[in-house]
Amino acid sequence: MYKNIYSALYDESSTKDFIYSLHSRERELLFKEMQKCEEKRLKSEGQGPVQPPTSEQLRFLAFHNALPFFGFGFLDNLIMIAFGEYIDMTLGMRLGISTMAAAGFGNLISDVAGIGLASYVERLSMKFGVRTPEMSPEQIDMPKTRWIASIARAFGVAFGCFIGMFPLLLFKDEDEKCEDKT
Amino acid sequence: MYKNIYSALYDESSTKDFIYSLHSRERELLFKEMQKCEEKRLKSEGQGPVQPPTSEQLRFLAFHNALPFFGFGFLDNLIMIAFGEYIDMTLGMRLGISTMAAAGFGNLISDVAGIGLASYVERLSMKFGVRTPEMSPEQIDMPKTRWIASIARAFGVAFGCFIGMFPLLLFKDEDEKCEDKT
Numbered sequence: 001m002y003k004n005i006y007s008a009l010y011d012e013s014s015t016k017d018f019i020y021s022l023h024s025r026e027r028e029l030l031f032k033e034m035q036k037c038e039e040k041r042l043k044s045e046g047q048g049p050v051q052p053p054t055s056e057q058l059r060f061l062a063f064h065n066a067l068p069f070f071g072f073g074f075l076d077n078l079i080m081i082a083f084g085e086y087i088d089m090t091l092g093m094r095l096g097i098s099t100m101a102a103a104g105f106g107n108l109i110s111d112v113a114g115i116g117l118a119s120y121v122e123r124l125s126m127k128f129g130v131r132t133p134e135m136s137p138e139q140i141d142m143p144k145t146r147w148i149a150s151i152a153r154a155f156g157v158a159f160g161c162f163i164g165m166f167p168l169l170l171f172k173d174e175d176e177k178c179e180d181k182t
Numbered sequence: 183m184y185k186n187i188y189s190a191l192y193d194e195s196s197t198k199d200f201i202y203s204l205h206s207r208e209r210e211l212l213f214k215e216m217q218k219c220e221e222k223r224l225k226s227e228g229q230g231p232v233q234p235p236t237s238e239q240l241r242f243l244a245f246h247n248a249l250p251f252f253g254f255g256f257l258d259n260l261i262m263i264a265f266g267e268y269i270d271m272t273l274g275m276r277l278g279i280s281t282m283a284a285a286g287f288g289n290l291i292s293d294v295a296g297i298g299l300a301s302y303v304e305r306l307s308m309k310f311g312v313r314t315p316e317m318s319p320e321q322i323d324m325p326k327t328r329w330i331a332s333i334a335r336a337f338g339v340a341f342g343c344f345i346g347m348f349p350l351l352l353f354k355d356e357d358e359k360c361e362d363k364t
Binding site: 011012013016019020029037069076081084101103104115140157 | 194200255258332
């Protein structure tokens with residue numbers, strides 16, 4: 001599950017919590033960029049109706065949103081399955097816990113690891129990823145833009161999870177294990 | 183894995199990406215609170231060395247950080263295991279995929295669901311959770327404070343994942359399934 005940066009700011013108190021969670025350097029950066037954004041917004045006010053984003057801009061936006069989530073999904077399932085299989089073959093055999101319980105413990109390890117790994121995934125995907133296309137704050141606020149970003153994230157994480165299942169190809173399947181036991 | 187709000191701001195471009203990802207209402211809130219924070223910081227400058235946070239403040243901080251991550255871990259493992267078991271008992275039996283593969287698909291569903299659910303978990307834990315204790319930006323920036331927040335998040339998610347494994351008690355264990363098959 002993802003700590004959603006788009007949901008942390010809904011009242012004064014939560015916004016203050018968010019600001020205080022930032023490092024001083026991050027706060028400075030954010031304050032400077034917000035001032036720029038505010039100036040831009042004030043300048044564009046009263047310039048007539050806003051053009052909706054082009055389909056090329058939306059394609060870029062979708063890719064930009066999907067890429068880090070692909071990375072999160074990939075690592076999440078990869079770590080879960082690798083540790084899950086390991087726990088299943090060691091503790092599982094010895095203590096008699098089920099394969100699904102081993103997967104649950106694998107998921108626990110994957111989630112804890114995710115707290116540290118998330119920042120690396122974001123930086124990496126920023127490096128390789130397509131930048132947000134130049135869109136105005138008004139274009140970004142359009143429901144269509146929001147929807148495409150959300151759907152791209154969902155597809156990204158689903159595809160990442162799917163590809164992250166490749167370690168399964170390296171292990172014997174359950175039926176063989178059952179046959180071994182009998 | 184968690185989209186880390188503390189990692190999204192490391193250069194001008196990523197900060198701009200972040201600001202543009204916010205809704206207009208969120209941007210307004212953030213800009214207002216940042217101005218307040220900046221005023222506070224300027225006022226406290228030159229008032230001598232900063233006191234480190236008290237142990238009571240750190241306890242509050244730990245609880246405040248652990249609670250939403252407990253929620254994420256709990257839901258993540260709960261959804262993964264519930265869907266994993268369901269897939270294992272339906273598709274798994276029919277297509278012959280292993281229990282670990284079923285868990286992988288369960289995790290895929292859990293991760294996609296997490297994109298939508300994360301905001302509800304945060305709001306809920308804000309409602310029940312202890313607010314960030316009144317700390318100055320300088321106190322928040324201390325390495326000790328950062329470490330305690332990170333460790334609290336890791337413990338929160340691990341404990342949440344563990345408690346989220348309770349559906350396993352409702353299912354037959356693997357050995358019984360193997361016996362059924364033979």
